[in-house]
Amino acid sequence: MPSLTVENYLKAIIQLEAKAAAGSRVTTGKLADEMEVSPGTVTSMLKTLSESQLVTYRPYEGVSLTESGTALALRIVRRHRLIELFLVRTLNMTWDQVHDEAENMEHAVSDFLVDRIDAFLGHPETDPHGSPIPGADGSMRGTPEWTHTLADCPPAAHVRFTRVVNQGNEFLRHLSESGLEIGGEGRVTENNEQTGIVTTEIGSKPLSMSREAAGTIRVVLVTD
Numbered sequence: 001m002p003s004l005t006v007e008n009y010l011k012a013i014i015q016l017e018a019k020a021a022a023g024s025r026v027t028t029g030k031l032a033d034e035m036e037v038s039p040g041t042v043t044s045m046l047k048t049l050s051e052s053q054l055v056t057y058r059p060y061e062g063v064s065l066t067e068s069g070t071a072l073a074l075r076i077v078r079r080h081r082l083i084e085l086f087l088v089r090t091l092n093m094t095w096d097q098v099h100d101e102a103e104n105m106e107h108a109v110s111d112f113l114v115d116r117i118d119a120f121l122g123h124p125e126t127d128p129h130g131s132p133i134p135g136a137d138g139s140m141r142g143t144p145e146w147t148h149t150l151a152d153c154p155p156a157a158h159v160r161f162t163r164v165v166n167q168g169n170e171f172l173r174h175l176s177e178s179g180l181e182i183g184g185e186g187r188v189t190e191n192n193e194q195t196g197i198v199t200t201e202i203g204s205k206p207l208s209m210s211r212e213a214a215g216t217i218r219v220v221l222v223t224d
Contacts, residue, residue, distance in 0.1 A: 004107045007076050009035065009045055010054060013065055014073035019165075025062030071138055078134040079106040079114050081127035086117050088128045095128040096172035111136075129172075130163030130182045130218065146218035150188070151198055151211045157188045159200070159219040166216035178207035185222060 002010075012034045016026040028046070032039045043059075050057040054069035065073060083105050084098040093101070115136060118124075125142035126132055132140045146162045153159055161184050164175065179202040180186065189206065190199035191214075198214040200207045 002072060005045070006049065007072070007107060009049060010065065010069055010073040011076045013055065013063060014070065014077065017065065025064050027062045031063065074134045074138045076106055079109060081131055081133045082114055082117050082121065083109070084127045085121055085124055089121065094176065096169045096176065098128060099167045099169070128182070129167055145220055147220050149215045150200065150217040150219050151214035153188045153191060153219065153221070155188055155191055158185065158222040158224055159188065160185045160222050161217060161219055163218035164216065165218070166213065171213065179203050179205050180207060
């Protein structure tokens with residue numbers, strides 16, 4: 001059975017691959033930032049993963065998952081996202097509380113229990129943050145609809161929020177306090193490249209954030 005560290009690395013790689021341009025490799029530096037370790041530590045682990053045929057690693061070029069590495073990474077992602085949704089629906093935990101709990105639980109639960117949770121929840125397509133949940137066979141049940149990030153939207157754009165990639169606790173709490181929720185709608189009132197600020201009105205509440213933060217929120221444009 002893969003170690004907790006191996007599982008965490010594979011999950012981090014597949015998540016970084018999803019953010020990268022198609023066909024590009026995940027760099028050692030980005031992976032080090034994601035794992036909060038030194039580049040040297042990452043390089044050592046990547047050599048181990050490569051020897052186990054879980055990744056393809058080329059020094060100075062980066063890393064990509066092999067077929068077996070992808071399958072294992074999707075298995076961990078599936079566990080994590082189903083646990084998050086289970087905690088929200090059954091224990092009424094908020095979306096800013098479940099990430100850390102799922103990080104701890106994803107390595108301890110069996111595939112049997114995960115499958116039971118999946119069935120209990122009705123085989124959902126997305127987690128509380130709008131991220132797609134892999135099926136038991138590794139296929140995504142449905143990719144969340146989105147056409148833009150919030151940072152792409154011009155003033156007066158009417159948007160529906162479909163996914164939040166940044167799962168920092170404080171950031172999610174700030175979104176909740178401002179009324180932003182998956183499936184909810186808002187209108188962009190400011191997108192200023194000079195100041196780097198994007199402001200969205202949700203109901204009667206203004207929500208302002210940096211363009212970098214707005215780039216982690218996926219939206220669909222709504223036709224008035």
